[in-house]
Amino acid sequence: MTLAVVFSDAEIRRRASDPSAVLMRDPRYPGLYFRFTEARPRGTWSLVVRKKWNRIGAYPDLSAKAVLAALPDLRMRLGADPEAGAAVSPWATLGELLRWYADRMSRDRNLSDERKATSKSAIARHLIPRVGDMPLADIRHGALDTQLMWPLQETYSLEYVRLIFGLLVIACRQARTLGLIPKNPMVGIKFGDFSKKKINAKPARLRGVQVEGLLSQLYDLFESNPQPAMLALMMLCHGTRIGETRKAQWSHISLSERTWYLPVGNTKTRVEHSLPLTEQVCTLLIRYRAAQKASNYDGDCLFRSHRGKGMSKGQASAVFAGLGEGVWSSHDLRKLARTGWADLGIDFLIGEMLINHAMGHNVQAYIHTTVEERKRAALELWHAHLDGKGFSLIHGLKDGRNENSGNPLEAAPGKGYDPIHKSTIGEDSKHAERAGAWL
Numbered sequence: 001m002t003l004a005v006v007f008s009d010a011e012i013r014r015r016a017s018d019p020s021a022v023l024m025r026d027p028r029y030p031g032l033y034f035r036f037t038e039a040r041p042r043g044t045w046s047l048v049v050r051k052k053w054n055r056i057g058a059y060p061d062l063s064a065k066a067v068l069a070a071l072p073d074l075r076m077r078l079g080a081d082p083e084a085g086a087a088v089s090p091w092a093t094l095g096e097l098l099r100w101y102a103d104r105m106s107r108d109r110n111l112s113d114e115r116k117a118t119s120k121s122a123i124a125r126h127l128i129p130r131v132g133d134m135p136l137a138d139i140r141h142g143a144l145d146t147q148l149m150w151p152l153q154e155t156y157s158l159e160y161v162r163l164i165f166g167l168l169v170i171a172c173r174q175a176r177t178l179g180l181i182p183k184n185p186m187v188g189i190k191f192g193d194f195s196k197k198k199i200n201a202k203p204a205r206l207r208g209v210q211v212e213g214l215l216s217q218l219y220d221l222f223e224s225n226p227q228p229a230m231l232a233l234m235m236l237c238h239g240t241r242i243g244e245t246r247k248a249q250w251s252h253i254s255l256s257e258r259t260w261y262l263p264v265g266n267t268k269t270r271v272e273h274s275l276p277l278t279e280q281v282c283t284l285l286i287r288y289r290a291a292q293k294a295s296n297y298d299g300d301c302l303f304r305s306h307r308g309k310g311m312s313k314g315q316a317s318a319v320f321a322g323l324g325e326g327v328w329s330s331h332d333l334r335k336l337a338r339t340g341w342a343d344l345g346i347d348f349l350i351g352e353m354l355i356n357h358a359m360g361h362n363v364q365a366y367i368h369t370t371v372e373e374r375k376r377a378a379l380e381l382w383h384a385h386l387d388g389k390g391f392s393l394i395h396g397l398k399d400g401r402n403e404n405s406g407n408p409l410e411a412a413p414g415k416g417y418d419p420i421h422k423s424t425i426g427e428d429s430k431h432a433e434r435a436g437a438w439l
Helices: 009-015 064-080 094-106 113-131 141-155 158-177 208-224 226-238 242-246 279-294 313-324 330-343 348-355 361-395 429-438
Strands: 002-004 023-025 032-036 043-049 052-059 259-262 273-276
Touching (some): 009 064, 052 064, 094 113, 113 158, 141 158, 208 226, 208 330, 226 313, 226 361, 242 313, 273 361, 279 361, 330 348
Parallel strands (some): 002 023
Antiparallel strands (some): 032 043, 259 273
């Protein structure tokens, strides 16, 4: 049964408590219907044109007042093109749309914390202050150029301006895909319309000729303060990102399998990643763990804060602000490793897998064949190269033996000995529970 009412928000709220009220219409507006959902007082607005039901939007996101105000334009649009979308936006300005998208991103568990923080900052500090009051219907090249693009490029790098512009494009596209706006106002607007300058990759600020001096610096630092030196060394040895490295835990490392496991939550690509550990790095890890225990720390974090928890993003950045003194950054270590692999003739695909760049599905399937051994061979070649530049002085391994103790690196046969935790795997149930199958 369809009830005839006078549409208003007050009337809808009053009828929400009446279970017999399901579908309603207003005789003043032929073809316009409101239907309650099971989650009263929520409901949906529809407009019937030529016997076709066109969904307008949801209530209370879209009030009765907003629907009635948009109805003349909506009839005209559907009259000209019956296949045109009938959605009416609950938002009048770009700022309202952007706030919705910022909230949506903040609750997306598939995005990294760093990605969420960067996007939230760009929306709150740049997009909303500059174009938040712009009506959705008034988004044009000229308005965006005057209020957003041209002022931004005066202060920020073109790469960062493109990131901000990209967020605007994605937010509008997502809103249109979900039917929250009748059309995408950013269709036909491209970043290249505002700037023709090509954005080149940032040049590397660390080069191969600087490796010897860098390792000498890290050698001195390791003797006095092992943690910052170890953070830089792990990145240099493996080409890992700063976020992936600072989150490393001892339970992610297996000396018996000689593998460093990076779980999904630690990687930028949101896929698990594994890196072979060479003898040099295994020896270095044993030395570093001993230094941690000597300072009365026996927790699971490779890199910790003063409170014993994992190192924060700000603390890790501060490490490289001190090491690089503004000349180079943590990302330059990653570039240095990747360039070094290329100079040593390491296969491009193996290099991309080591660096953990996003791969297509077919390439990911290839990982499960012979790639792990090729990754190990590549890192062994790289670390042997670093040994010739001074790395051997830091880890202390020579001819397969630890120079400090004279003991071989290999675990005792059949025992599964873990020199980091000083226990035989299987004997210490507490240690086994914490480390799982990785130790």
